[in-house]
Amino acid sequence: MQITYDFSGKIVLVTGGGSGIGRASSEAFGAAGAIVAVADISEKNGLETVEAIRAAGGTAEFIFVDVSNEESVKAMIKSVVDTFGTLDIAHNNAGIEGNHIPLAELPSDNWRQVIDVDLTSVFYCLKAEIPEMMKNGGGAIVNTASASGLIGGYNLSVYTAAKHGVIGLTKAAAMDYANKGIRINSICPGAIDTPFIAALPKPLIDRVTFATPMDRLGQPREIAQSVLWLCSDASSYVTGHSLSVDGGVVLGG
Numbered sequence: 001m002q003i004t005y006d007f008s009g010k011i012v013l014v015t016g017g018g019s020g021i022g023r024a025s026s027e028a029f030g031a032a033g034a035i036v037a038v039a040d041i042s043e044k045n046g047l048e049t050v051e052a053i054r055a056a057g058g059t060a061e062f063i064f065v066d067v068s069n070e071e072s073v074k075a076m077i078k079s080v081v082d083t084f085g086t087l088d089i090a091h092n093n094a095g096i097e098g099n100h101i102p103l104a105e106l107p108s109d110n111w112r113q114v115i116d117v118d119l120t121s122v123f124y125c126l127k128a129e130i131p132e133m134m135k136n137g138g139g140a141i142v143n144t145a146s147a148s149g150l151i152g153g154y155n156l157s158v159y160t161a162a163k164h165g166v167i168g169l170t171k172a173a174a175m176d177y178a179n180k181g182i183r184i185n186s187i188c189p190g191a192i193d194t195p196f197i198a199a200l201p202k203p204l205i206d207r208v209t210f211a212t213p214m215d216r217l218g219q220p221r222e223i224a225q226s227v228l229w230l231c232s233d234a235s236s237y238v239t240g241h242s243l244s245v246d247g248g249v250v251l252g253g
């Protein structure tokens with residue numbers, strides 16, 4: 001079932017909007033009437049999302065960003081505000097997985113890269129987004145964490161550390177701004193059918209599917225629906241929460 005939300009006139013930023021979960025979230029916000037800033041390091045993918053939103057009758061623009069670079073994140077927010085006048089909602093979603101190898105074999109530069117793209121990026125985004133939302137008297141932010149932010153995973157040390165960090169950062173940020181009208185939550189997808197998962201070896205995909213009580217991968221739109229709920233007035237008393245949308249995968253912990 002698809003719940004319909006009304007984000008008419010709201011200015012929404014989605015990072016990693018060029019693919020997978022970010023594309024689904026961008027399209028869902030666009031279909032709900034929002035004006036969507038689709039930010040991505042891939043111009044080609046980002047423009048495809050923009051075209052899809054426009055083809056469905058919505059409004060969207062592409063903004064280039066490398067979320068691991070603070071100056072690039074500041075430029076992204078400036079571009080959103082210069083183009084649309086303000087920022088109401090942000091989905092900080094861009095991320096990479098890193099190498100699938102035991103911790104002792106993980107190259108330190110891969111550690112730094114994944115921490116930069118998956119965790120430090122969320123700090124940069126929050127730092128740049130919150131002052132703009134304060135000017136409006138409030139806003140809503142969702143950070144994409146992962147089931148790997150709640151439980152450990154084999155051969156996934158840096159990704160697991162980064163996503164646990166996203167959940168901690170979300171809680172701390174939510175406390176700082178709870179009485180200033182800004183709600184900040186995280187979403188914890190299980191294995192979702194996106195290019196991110198498709199890039200994994202088939203035996204690994206089979207293993208995560210087997211570990212999922214619902215016996216299937218999730219669809220990006222199932223994450224998008226939860227992101228929209230967390231950004232809507234339907235969740236007006238929810239902040240600092242980490243919402244599992246994972247077919248039950250963390251239940252066996």
Ligand code: NAD
Nearest residue numbers: 016018019020021041066067094095146189191192194196
């Ligand atoms: P995806 O690979 O389909 O999309 C990720 C997008 O992020 C791409 O468009 C990519 O170009 C962009 N991106 C990567 N590095 C970037 C950077 N430095 N700056 C800006 N954009 C960048 O992946 P997805 O599956 O949609 O994943 C999105 C988020 O969901 C990630 O944070 C990921 O960790 C998280 N997640 C995914 C799954 C899953 O199973 N797919 C599960 C849990 C969490």
